Amino acid sequence: MKCFINKCTLNDIDKLIKVSIKTFSDTFSSSNELENMKNYLETAFSKEKIEKELKNQNSSFYLLYSGTDDDDGVNSNQSEGPIGYFKLNDLDAQGSDNHEDTSNSVELERIYLMKEHQKKGYGQFMIDKAIEISKNKQRSYIWLGVWEKNYSSLEFYKRNGFIKFGSHTFIIGEDHQIDHLLKLDLTNK
Numbered sequence: 001m002k003c004f005i006n007k008c009t010l011n012d013i014d015k016l017i018k019v020s021i022k023t024f025s026d027t028f029s030s031s032n033e034l035e036n037m038k039n040y041l042e043t044a045f046s047k048e049k050i051e052k053e054l055k056n057q058n059s060s061f062y063l064l065y066s067g068t069d070d071d072d073g074v075n076s077n078q079s080e081g082p083i084g085y086f087k088l089n090d091l092d093a094q095g096s097d098n099h100e101d102t103s104n105s106v107e108l109e110r111i112y113l114m115k116e117h118q119k120k121g122y123g124q125f126m127i128d129k130a131i132e133i134s135k136n137k138q139r140s141y142i143w144l145g146v147w148e149k150n151y152s153s154l155e156f157y158k159r160n161g162f163i164k165f166g167s168h169t170f171i172i173g174e175d176h177q178i179d180h181l182l183k184l185d186l187t188n189k
């Protein structure tokens with residue numbers, strides 16, 4: 001399995017929207033009302049919203065490509081498009097559920113891998129990169145929110161050492177869902 005990540009710029013908006021909508025729909029459509037999904041997708045992944053997030057200097061997006069990132073592009077699959085991405089929020093870009101000192105933590109707001117590429121180790125590659133980037137920033141933990149019924153992702157985080165520290169309500173359309181809040185201690189990694 002060969003792959004690499006690229007830190008995103010404003011030129012990547014369309015790619016991020018495509019991966020977001022595809023992954024979110026494939027993952028959550030079967031367990032949500034169509035109308036709620038439609039409303040959520042239109043607002044959460046609109047061009048304006050992603051552009052604003054990209055312009056926040058404390059948020060970083062990393063697109064994942066399969067293949068190798070060689071300079072001449074021979075082995076690169078960039079032309080086939082990205083297969084996933086993750087988003088890290090630092091300092092005041094973090095959501096309000098982390099009540100501790102935000103200069104000590106990083107929020108993993110999204111980690112999305114397109115369905116046809118799941119269960120091959122790419123998800124593990126992305127979370128390892130998220131951990132490496134957060135450690136390089138000298139942060140002591142990563143935290144995130146995950147839907148209580150997103151069982152495979154809960155298992156994925158558990159396998160990677162995340163533990164529950166709370167919960168919050170996530171609103172999708174008119175549906176109020178419970179997210180578990182998880183954190184990973186980086187001080188011994």
Ligand SMILES: CC(C)(COP(=O)(O)OP(=O)(O)OC[C@H]1O[C@@H](n2cnc3c(N)ncnc32)[C@H](O)[C@@H]1OP(=O)(O)O)[C@@H](O)C(=O)NCCC(=O)NCCS
Pocket residue numbers: 001023027110111112113114117118119120121122123124125145146147150152153156
């Ligand atoms: C969360 C997510 C990024 C994890 O990615 P993933 O590809 O499933 O994760 P991994 O890379 O760890 O692979 C997981 C499984 O593949 C197996 N695997 C890993 N490498 C493998 C390989 N080379 N060959 C075969 N199987 C492999 C692992 O053993 C694991 O198996 P298990 O689940 O039966 O224990 C991905 O599932 C996803 O994007 N989901 C949809 C969006 C989502 O819900 N995101 C999280 C929101 S909070």
